Amino acid sequence: MTTLSTSQLLIFSGILGLVIGSFLSMLTWRLPRIMMLEEEEQLKEISLGGSKCPQCDATLPWYRLIPLFSWLATKGRCHNCKTKISARYPLIEALTAIITITCMWQFGLTTEGIAATLFSWILIAIFVIDYEHQLILDNLSLPLLWLGLLLNTQTLFATPIDAIWGAAIGYLLLWVVFHSFKLLTGKEGMGYGDFKLLAALGAWFGFIALPQIILIAAVTSILISLIGIMLKTRDRNTLMAFGPFLAIAGWATLFFGPNIF
Incomplete structure (x- = not known):
């Protein structure tokens, strides 16, 4: 062959x-x-x-x-x-x-290469739709989550236990942030789609990667926001989709591993 x-x-x-x-x-x-x-x-x-x-x-x-x-x-x-x-x-x-x-x-x-490619294709769709519409569709995030869990039954990117905990903790982390922010300000700082996307990334890379993913997403979103404000291309009061920054953090973890820092 x-x-x-x-x-x-x-x-x-x-x-x-x-x-x-x-x-x-x-x-x-x-x-x-x-x-x-x-x-x-x-x-x-x-x-x-x-x-x-x-x-x-x-x-x-x-x-x-x-x-x-x-x-x-x-x-x-x-x-x-x-x-x-x-x-x-x-x-x-x-x-x-x-x-x-x-x-x-x-x-x-390899199996990892094909899986990484499928992961990236779905993530591109999530990135673009959330950037343009501030909307993360369950039709994309949930298949990504289940695909990560299924692939990691073979310990492709994380152990099965780490993947399960990654999905659960990933969802709960942003759920807590969302409700804490809403309780303090009366406003909604993000959508439920962000919870599911972080859960999907946790399912792919395990709970150990979650702090890194959140940090990269938060820092890049702040930097892009500040640059936009300084260049006067966006208003400081305009909501910005968080999904694209989670996607960037997901790619960083895919290509550089869960221990960049």
């Missing part, structure tokens, strides 16, 4: 990442909107299929759907109405390709 060389594996990973990234860019655009519709409208929206220009509703031909390169070739405009197409699509595709390559580079074509 022929095995792939490192360069062949990374090239294949990049191409696969672009394809999956194209799917994720569509999924993260449609899924939150579909979830807000009534059941009949959901089925209608899903059945429509096909990628269309959101402005003129023109169906995009297959050669306009090549990840990243189609957007670059058209200079980010619809081929029919010339309306600008958001850069979110090539950015998600490029991000997915880079992270997929990184997973294969670090773990290789």
